[in-house]
Amino acid sequence: GENVEQHPSTLSVQEGDSAVIKCTYSDSASNYFPWYKQELGKRPQLIIDIRSNVGEKKDQRIAVTLNKTAKHFSLHITETQPEDSAVYFCAALVSGGSYIPTFGRGTSLIVHP
Amino acid sequence: SQTIHQWPATLVQPVGSPLSLECTVEGTSNPNLYWYRQAAGRGLQLLFYSVGIGQISSEVPQNLSASRPQDRQFILSSKKLLLSDSGFYLCAWSVLGVNTEAFFGQGTRLTVV
Numbered sequence: 361g362e363n364v365e366q367h368p369s370t371l372s373v374q375e376g377d378s379a380v381i382k383c384t385y386s387d388s389a390s391n392y393f394p395w396y397k398q399e400l401g402k403r404p405q406l407i408i409d410i411r412s413n414v415g416e417k418k419d420q421r422i423a424v425t426l427n428k429t430a431k432h433f434s435l436h437i438t439e440t441q442p443e444d445s446a447v448y449f450c451a452a453l454v455s456g457g458s459y460i461p462t463f464g465r466g467t468s469l470i471v472h473p
Numbered sequence: 474s475q476t477i478h479q480w481p482a483t484l485v486q487p488v489g490s491p492l493s494l495e496c497t498v499e500g501t502s503n504p505n506l507y508w509y510r511q512a513a514g515r516g517l518q519l520l521f522y523s524v525g526i527g528q529i530s531s532e533v534p535q536n537l538s539a540s541r542p543q544d545r546q547f548i549l550s551s552k553k554l555l556l557s558d559s560g561f562y563l564c565a566w567s568v569l570g571v572n573t574e575a576f577f578g579q580g581t582r583l584t585v586v
Binding site: 366392394396402403404405406409449451453455459460461462463464465466 | 505507509516517519522563567569573574575577578579580
């Protein structure tokens with residue numbers, strides 16, 4: 361089955377800095393890569409996703425890049441704000457196959473004001 | 474619009490007692506349903522998934538079981554809870570399609586004492 365590794369487990373930055381979270385996956389058939397944000401005590405919610413036919417996707421201050429050859433994808437947050445503090449999960453799945461998302465272990469991002 | 478209900482939000486149960494967590498989905502048909510457990514530092518661990526009524530797949534051997542008596546109802550159960558069953562349990566659903574976003578319930582914080 362799919363195995364997703366996520367690093368770092370914790371990330372502490374100053375407000376205004378950039379944050380990068382990296383994930384690798386093992387199943388070359390995976391073609392959909394969503395990112396979820398989980399604020400303290402709340403449910404995870406999708407913030408951005410990328411499909412295997414593109415290398416980069418951007419939505420305001422967040423962007424995701426995908427390298428299918430190397431089987432890794434990353435989340436980039438620019439101009440971080442305290443409200444970005446949360447746990448972020450990457451996931452990989454075969455859209456068109458089992459549709460079961462395999463999640464990384466999560467990254468706790470702390471943005472210091 | 475689609476919504477997902479999960480209850481209870483918090484639960485404190487003694488060791489050896491039974492467990493029943495319920496999840497229902499509205500506004501969609503034949504969803505994939507999932508139970509995840511979130512333990513500190515271990516991310517989102519898939520426990521069970523279901524692609525249809527009565528169809529349950531288990532990802533990890535454990536003290537828990539799941540059932541899907543109706544298309545949009547998913548139940549997580551245990552006959553006798555263990556201390557190690559404590560954690561944050563999340564129900565989620567997705568539908569087959571181009572963008573396979575997973576929608577999570579509010580979660581249940583289970584403490585076994």
